[in-house]
Amino acid sequence: MAKKTVATFLEMKQKGEKITMLTAYDYSMAKVLDRAGVDSILVGDSLGMTMLGYENTLAVTIEDMIHHTKAVKRGTEEALVVCDMPFMSYHISAEDAVANAGRIIKETGAHAVKVEGGSVVEKQIRAIVNAQIPVMGHLGLTPQSVNAMGGFLVQGKSEEQAKLLIEEAKLLEKIGCFSIVLECIPEKLARIISEHVSIPTIGIGAGAGCDGQVLVIQDMLGLTSDFSPKFVKHYAELGVSIDEAVRTYCSEVKSGVFPALTHTFKISDAVLEKLY
Numbered sequence: 001m002a003k004k005t006v007a008t009f010l011e012m013k014q015k016g017e018k019i020t021m022l023t024a025y026d027y028s029m030a031k032v033l034d035r036a037g038v039d040s041i042l043v044g045d046s047l048g049m050t051m052l053g054y055e056n057t058l059a060v061t062i063e064d065m066i067h068h069t070k071a072v073k074r075g076t077e078e079a080l081v082v083c084d085m086p087f088m089s090y091h092i093s094a095e096d097a098v099a100n101a102g103r104i105i106k107e108t109g110a111h112a113v114k115v116e117g118g119s120v121v122e123k124q125i126r127a128i129v130n131a132q133i134p135v136m137g138h139l140g141l142t143p144q145s146v147n148a149m150g151g152f153l154v155q156g157k158s159e160e161q162a163k164l165l166i167e168e169a170k171l172l173e174k175i176g177c178f179s180i181v182l183e184c185i186p187e188k189l190a191r192i193i194s195e196h197v198s199i200p201t202i203g204i205g206a207g208a209g210c211d212g213q214v215l216v217i218q219d220m221l222g223l224t225s226d227f228s229p230k231f232v233k234h235y236a237e238l239g240v241s242i243d244e245a246v247r248t249y250c251s252e253v254k255s256g257v258f259p260a261l262t263h264t265f266k267i268s269d270a271v272l273e274k275l276y
């Protein structure tokens with residue numbers, strides 16, 4: 001399999017080949033996902049919740065994103081690595097947005113950045129694109145707007161909201177985004193948007209009409225027992241497996257079953273005799 005680029009994303013949409021994306025936040029997980037052939041790895045600011053235990057993504061810093069993205073990039077050979085720009089790293093000005101996107105690319109080696117929102121961040125997206133940094137858009141449920149939205153709520157159900165989302169998607173295409181994440185919007189709306197833009201849409205809670213899918217890795221592996229919204233499918237129950245493994249380890253250490261002699265190192269009897 002060849003290295004994935006933003007051009008590959010566009011070709012895949014043109015061929016009708018679905019794009020796969022998963023989040024990863026560290027070297028070892030990125031390595032597993034890359035070897036398994038996922039097209040793209042997202043270092044999502046969801047790491048604030050999954051890795052750092054915050055209740056939303058607002059506290060995540062650019063240093064947090066750079067730290068995790070460097071680790072992911074070291075574990076990746078073929079997947080396209082996209083790094084989320086965190087809250088307040090692109091809201092102040094276009095200059096600030098380019099400087100922060102530039103830092104991410106230079107310091108981590110990520111291939112692209114992702115930015116939440118449409119017309120309100122148009123200037124910032126244009127500036128980043130002009131600096132030759134590929135930008136993935138993100139519309140619908142944009143978690144960095146959690147306080148403005150009043151919670152993590154499904155978006156685009158009213159005629160007004162739905163029309164606005166179609167316009168925003170067209171705007172992101174026009175100003176040069178190479179792809180758009182559509183999060184938690186009705187399936188039929190996501191299908192219409194996907195048919196009306198030439199760039200690939202990557203859905204999460206947006207149905208099969210999107211050109212690709214993304215999920216948070218902990219969710220799909222069954223590691224987030226406290227988070228099970230409608231759009232998540234468990235492809236494994238690692239939470240259960242880890243619980244069982246840890247319980248067995250603890251009981252074997254307590255009973256002396258672990259470590260066995262096979263897990264230990266030898267010393268010669270000649271040396272041993274001189275010790276006591």
Ligand SMILES: Nc1nc(=O)c2c([nH]1)NC[C@@H]1CN(c3ccc(C(=O)N[C@@H](CCC(=O)O)C(=O)O)cc3)CN21
Nearest residue numbers: 046049050057143152153154216219224227229230231
């Ligand atoms: N582990 C994890 N997975 C994610 O998908 C994720 C994160 N964290 N953190 C950042 C955002 C936040 N996301 C969320 C969080 C909650 C809902 C949620 O509770 N959704 C309800 C719908 C509520 C409604 O009906 O409007 C659901 O039941 O799906 C959805 C997306 C998606 N992202």
Ligand SMILES: CC(C)C(=O)C(=O)O
Nearest residue numbers: 023044045046084181
């Ligand atoms: C849910 C995905 C799209 C994301 O933005 C993240 O993981 O931060």
Ligand SMILES: [Mg+2]
Nearest residue numbers: 044045046084
């Ligand atoms: Mg995000």
